Amino acid sequence: MMTSIAASAIRTPQEKLAAILDSHQPRRLLTVSLNPVPVAEHWCDDHDCELIRIQEQNPFDALDHIDRVDMAIVADQLEYMSQRDGESLIGLLRNLHTDSLVAVYQPHLAPEKLRWPSNGFLALGCREEGHFAHDQRELLLYSYDLDSYNFKRAWNNPRFWANPENWGKYWW
Template sequence: MSNTSIVTTADALSAALNALSPATFSLYSDDATLVAIAKQSSAGHCHSASPHPLGIELPATDLAVVDADIALPAEELTELLARLRDLLARQVLVIAPTQAQTTFNHAGLIGLGFQRWTSPGAEQPERRWYRFDIRDYKSTPDWLNARHWANPELWDKYRW
């Protein structure tokens, strides 16, 4: 039996912020404990379900942390995650919901491009965490390089 203890979500958030050390970050959560941790940092912005986060101008940020238990319908939470992932954040962390949901289960988050993630110092979190970072989302295939683009070896053989 392992001696590792379950790490609270608040402790896991603190560990994630320490590990990633973003210059700016945004937290989307209704959890008062998580909001208190975010407010301790001068780099953090906090957003809850009220006012509606999709109805306001959201800031661009280095890291966005989204608590999937936020009081938003599944479709709007999916839209928020997509907007953060595609436009507003360099990295996005999602704290998986405490309740079983069909939208934000493991397969649903993988389908949105997220990868299972464990923060250094929080190896046994009470909730699952998922991460999206465009820098390591997809490895560059070996064929995708300048050598293969215009087929320069065929320039003198064929006329297009």
């Protein structure tokens, strides 16, 4: 059984992805990747987690047949899609299929015209989890979690509301 990895000991993308899986403990995990994601497969084997794989160039049709999952991992996929299609994929996963996802992106694998800008994932509400570089290779890890992407604002409470007695009663 895999053990939790301390944040300071993480040196590889695989360790970081395993740590993210450990922190979320999904029961149903979806991978959208042209190739297998060994970390996800091993983690699911060790933790009695159902693994659902989509390994298609165009994953949108396959997603029509997938119910909600606890977490999704997109790896080895976005490099071969336009940014618009990649944004659609992440948005579809985030809005319909899961509250938590991880995107693994290798910019140097993508042809120049398909490369995402450095803030492309941040614009989708993702958080950078790691930047790994070795020789000429580079790998970026981004995550999205509905429970933590939008921080609590100190001013957003009845104390600062124009009519505190109406707090939480009306939505417009």
